[in-house]
C-alpha cells in the first residue's frame with residue numbers, strides 16, 4: 001500500500017468541488033472557514049481508502065486488536081497532520097496558492113480538538129499516531145466532549161476560564177455513526193438482574209487516524225450522550241417546557257464538558273457517570289464486534305487487548321465481567337479470568353490526590369451491580385493471594401487497586417516512575433503479584449513534534465541523513481557524525497534561529513510583545529502545578545533580575561523567559577502562581593535598567609498548537625519538578641528532540657533523557673527523589689534553606705513587601721508563607737542549586753559552538769523517545785499484537 005500522493009491540480013479540483021457541492025459556496029463568497037473545510041474534505045477523501053483497506057485487512061487477519069480506553073485525547077489540529085501523513089503538504093500549499101490563499105493561514109483557522117488536560121491526553125493522541133504508523137490494528141475509545149479544555153484568559157494577570165467551543169463549527173474529520181448506539185444504565189437496583197433507574201444512549205462518532213505515508217489508518221471512536229427521549233412532548237403539551245427539555249439536557253450533560261483537572265481526581269457524580277458511560281459503550285462495542293466474527297466468548301482475550309489509560313476507565317473490569325456473566329452466561333470465576341486476560345492498566349502519577357477513590361454511597365447508588373461484582377473480585381483477589389490489600393476500604397472504592405487487580409499487566413511511564421510505583425503506591429500489590437508491574441517509558445510522535453512543527457530542522461535532517469528517520473527515529477543517531485562539522489552546526493543553529501524569528505513574530509501578533517531573537521529563549525510550558533515548580537522558576541527569575549540591577553554594566557546574557565500553562569479552575573495556589581508570574585512580568589518588562597537583558601512573557605491559553613510554535617524555538621527547556629513527582633513528562637522529550645538543552649532534576653523521564661543525550665549535554669540540579677523524602681523529615685527545612693540563601697530571602701521579602709503588587713502589598717503573603725511553613729515541594733531547598741545552574745547555562749550559552757554541539761547531540765540522541773518505540777514495547781510486552789504491515793510497509 002503506497003503513499004497516496006496527489007497532484008496539486010487534482011487536489012485543487014477536489015477543493016473547488018467540495019466548496020461548491022459540500023458547502024454550497026462559490027469562490028467569490030468563500031470564507032477562510034469555507035476554504036479550510038473544503039481542503040479538509042478533499043484530503044479526508046484520500047484517507048477513506050487506506051482506512052477501508054486497513055479495516056478489511058484487520059478482519060482478514062482475524063488477529064488481535066488493541067483497544068485504548070482514555071477519558072482524554074489531546075489531539076490539537078488535524079489538517080496539517082493528515083496532509084503530511086498523506087504526503088500532500090506541498091500539493092495543498094500549491095493548490096491553495098494558485099487560488100490566492102496561504103496554506104499556513106488556512107491551517108491556523110482550525111480549532112484545536114482540546115479533549116484533554118495535559119500529558120496523559122496528549123500521550124493518548126501520540127499513541128494513536130504511532131499505532132497507525134506501525135500498522136497495528138487498534139481503536140481509540142473516548143468521549144466526544146462538546147466543550148474541551150477551557151479557554152484561558154488573563155484579567156489583571158488572573159486566570160479567567162471561558163467555555164471552549166470546538167464544535168461550534170463543523171468538525172470536518174469525524175463521521176457520525178447514527179447506527180452505532182448503546183444503552184448505558186445508571187442507578188436503580190439489582191433484583192437478580194440489574195434494573196437501571198436511568199438510561200442514556202451512547203452514539204459513536206468515528207475519526208480516521210492515518211499513519212505515516214498513509215499506509216494504515218485506525219479509528220478513534222468517540223461517544224456522545226443522547227437521551228432515550230429527545231423531547232418530552234407530554235410535558236410540553238402540559239405547558240411544562242422545562243420538563244420537556246430536561247431529559248435531553250441531563251443526558252447531554254454526560255458528554256458535555258471535559259473535567260479540567262490534571263493529576264487531581266474530580267470526585268464528582270457526573271465524572272463517575274462520564275467514566276462509566278464511555279467505558280460501558282466501548283466494551284459493549286468491543287464484545288459486539290467480537291461476537292460478529294463468530295468466535296467463542298471464552299477466547300475473547302486472544303482477540304482483544306484493552307489498555308486502560310490511568311484509572312479513569314478502571315470500571316472496565318467489573319463492566320466486562322457484567323457483560324460476560326450477566327449477558328453472555330459465562331461463569332463468574334471464568335469471567336474474571338477472561339476480563340483480566342484482556343485488561344492492562346497504565347499508572348501516570350504517584351500524587352495521592354490523583355488516585356481515584358469513589359465514595360461507597362455514591363458508587364452504590366450509581367452502579368449497584370458493579371459494586372456487587374467488585375466485592376466478588378475483591379474476595380477472589382484476597383483468597384487467591386492472601387493479600388491484605390482491599391479494593392473497598394474507608395467507605396470508598398479504590399480505583400487504582402481495582403485496576404491493578406483486574407489487569408494482567410500494570411505499567412509505569414518512565415524507568416524511575418515504575419520503580420517508585422513498585423516501592424510506594426502499589427508496594428503491597430507488587431509483593432502479591434510479583435512481575436506484574438513493568439515499565440514502558442513514554443514517547444512522542446516525531447511526525448507532529450518534529451516533522452510537522454519544525455520545517456527548518458526537518459529540511460536539514462532530510463538533507464543530511466535522508467527521510468527514513470520519520471518512522472525510525474533511531475536514525476537520528478547518524479547526525480552525530482556531522483556534529484563536528486562547522487557547516488552542519490551553522491545550519492543547525494540557523495534552523496533554530498528561523499524558529500525563534502517565527503516565534504518572535506507570533507508573540508508580536510498574539511501578545512503584542514517585541515522580543516530579541518538573539519536572546520536565550522528559556523521556556524516552561526505545562527499545566528500549572530506546585531510540583532512542576534513554576535513558582536521556583538519565577539523566584540529565580542526575580543533573583544536574576546536583582547543581579548542585573550545590582551550590576552547593570554555586567555556582561556549579561558539576554559534572556560527571554562516564556563511561561564505557558566493552565567491551572568485547574570479550583571486550584572487556588574496554582575492560580576496565585578499565575579497571578580504572580582504576570583505581576584512580575586509587568587514590573588520586569590517595564591524596567592529600563594534590565595529590559596534589554598531580561599523579559600518575561602506569559603501568552604494565555606497554552607495548547608497543542610501553541611506548543612508547536614514554542615518548542616522548535618526553545619534554547620532552554622525547564623523540567624524542574626520536585627524529584628519523584630513528575631511520572632515522566634513528555635514536553636521534556638519534545639524540547640530535546642527539537643535541539644533545546646534541558647535544565648532539570650532527576651525526575652521522571654529526565655533521568656533517561658540525560659542518560660541518552662549525555663550528562664555533559666544536560667544541566668542537572670536538585671535533590672534526588674530519595675533526598676527529597678529525607679529532607680522532608682528534617683525539622684524546619686524550609687526556614688533553614690531560606691536563612692542560608694540570601695538570594696531567595698531577598699526575593700521573598702520583595703514579594704512580601706508588594707514590590708510586584710503595587711497597591712495590594714499583601715497579595716502574596718499567602719504564597720510566601722506557604723514556602724516558610726509548608727514547602728512540600730522543596731522549592732526552598734533546590735533554589736540555590738537551581739540558581740547556580742542557571743548561571744552555568746548563561747555562561748554555556750555564550751560559547752555558541754559548544755552550545756550548538758550540545759543542542760545537535762540532544763536531537764541526534766533523542767530517537768529513543770519516539771512513541772513508535774513506546775508502542776512497540778506495549779505491543780511486545782503487554783498486547784502481543786504484531787503489525788499487519790509487512791516490512792516493505794505495504
Ligand SMILES: [N-]=[N+]=N[C@]1([C@H](N)O)O[C@H](CO)[C@@H](O)[C@H](O)[C@H]1O
Pocket residue numbers: 118119120121123262263310348349354413442630631632633634652
Ligand atoms: N495524570 N497524569 N499524569 C501525567 C500528566 N499530568 O498528564 O501523565 C503524563 C503522561 O504519562 C506524564 O508524562 C506526567 O508526568 C503525568 O503527570
